[in-house]
Amino acid sequence: MSNQFSGVGNLGQAPVLRTVQVDGEDRSVADLRVYFDRSVPQDDGSFEDEGGFWLSVSVWGARAESAVKVLRKGARIQVDGQLREESWEDAEGAEHRELRLTASRIGIDPVCIESITYRPRTGAPTEMPSDPGEE
Template structure:
């Protein structure tokens, strides 16, 4: 299963770089843990940050090395990539998780708390 995903969130920990063997060559992969918030609009028009979800994100190759060098816990990022379902056999039986393989990771330097639209 694969689906496109675009979202913004904060890193819950510093990225971890590891090397894996793929088709006979060693490749870099960075593991990120990101919290994606889902702001909810309140009756007064303001937004609260209630809700959200954690997701494991993989970044490959040169982008992985850059992510480890630039990103830190708490950094706000925008990621674009493909969602993949990953299953394995654990101590408690079969386990499944959704993992994002990122094509693009960009820093978000500011955050918009509210947006107001005015008719022309």
């Protein structure tokens, strides 16, 4: 049985970036809260909202750092990744469980993007091949 998940939803808040120690190394992780709606197509071509659910999402490494720079509350995104259950005890000793998605890919709905800043490429530029018809 696979634990792969793919869904489209909206960010409930801006991503939060943290640094954690993993095997003695500092790693970046961004925490997201995403609401995945469940719209069901109707016979007349419209869609009816049948509720949805909130899911906590973790994004690691360079993707985490980019997510914090680009994503804003309300952004419509597609998230692919693996589901896992986390459990912990709070300060009062009560046990908690949460389903969390570790994202392997995040796609942004272009309508939600206000601006994009491109970073310069590193390394030597590549030349475009010349057109054989120009000789």
